[in-house]
Amino acid sequence: MRRLHSRLKRTMWLVSAAYLLWSRSVGAAPLNYLTSFGDKADATRPLTWGVLAISVAVVAIIGLLLVASIWHRPGLAGPSGEKLAVSPEAGGIQWLWIGVGLSSLVLLFSIVWTVAVIAKITSPPSKPSVVIEVTGKQWWWQVRYLNDDPSRIFTTANEIHIPTGQPVLFKLIGGDVIHSFWVPALAGKTDTIPGQTNETWLEARVPGTYRGQCTEYCGIEHARMSLVVIAQSPRDFSAWRMHQLQASAAPAGRAAAGEVEFNMHCGSCHAVRGTEAAGVLGPDLSHLMQRTIIAAGTLPNDPAHLTQWISDPQSVKPGVLMQKPELSGTELADIRAYLGTLR
DSSP, rough: OOOHHHHHHHHHHHHHHHHHHHHHHHSSTTTSSSSSSHHHHHHHHHHHHHHHHHHHHHHHHHHHHHHHHHHHOOOOOOOOTOOOOOOOOOTTTTHHHHHHHHHHHHHHHHHHHHHHHHHHHHSSSSOSSSSEEEEEETEEEEEEESSSSGGOOOEEEEEEETTSSSSSEEEEEEESOEEEEEOOTOOOOOEEOOTEEEEEEESSSSSEEEEEEEOOOOOOTGOEEEEEEEOOHHHHHHHHHHTTTTTTOOOOOOOHHHHHHHHHHTTTOOOTTTOOBOOSSSOOTTTGOOEEEETTTEEEESHHHHHHHHHHHHHHHHTSSOOOOOHHHHHHHHHHHHTTTTT
């Protein structure tokens, strides 16, 4: 008896350890939707698992019934060319009633559960602490932090910072075609549609970086239109926000020459707060070097990839509106040096 108890205890420990390792690996997946890290996602996770379990059960039951019917009624084929009479089997109709009845109950249960979850997550539990306007464009995300004080409004791109433990309201706009905003670890999908503003909200329970993605096909580079949500403690978020409102330090040396080249070649599409560059077609590059990604998550933000992206964007994202610039090696180095000062 003691040996059996010891084996059971060991088995339970191994199962628990395996589940812990599995849950950690799943939670670390870039676009995992089976684990959650915020109040809104917490409410939808059981529904996701429930519908997944029901779907698997339906497929398994239908498959088993199909196999059973084949094995139970072998040899129905008649001689070649002979017509077989079709006649109802006694008692067979009851299986239809049972199947339709059970399916209807399960479907009704799923509908009621879904409606209850949607009603629960429609509005945030408290007044949002931050309001962010996100515009989906081909193929990047414009992020604008709104405020009642116009001097505290600023724009960034593809990387969204939010405070932990506080609901954040998102106003979603389609800048050209329909896109879909999705950060699976924090919330479900919401479309960004030209001509209207949709709203959703997110709340992150713990600090971390959460991957997002456009999930509505929007053109050739749809698959390379991602974003990251960086959840920070309220104190760190406030410090980040205050820094974003400040202008970058004045460049010197090669970077100063790079600012002139940047304004000439790039300033008509990109903006840098506090400078002559005031373009609106491309992402705002103020404090660019604080971001972890460029090209909407296609490349990490480091000197080598930044140089690659500036010199030949079409080789990275074919079809992107940013064309290959006509730059000499010196001009490219100067611009890269200037962008390196945008911290």
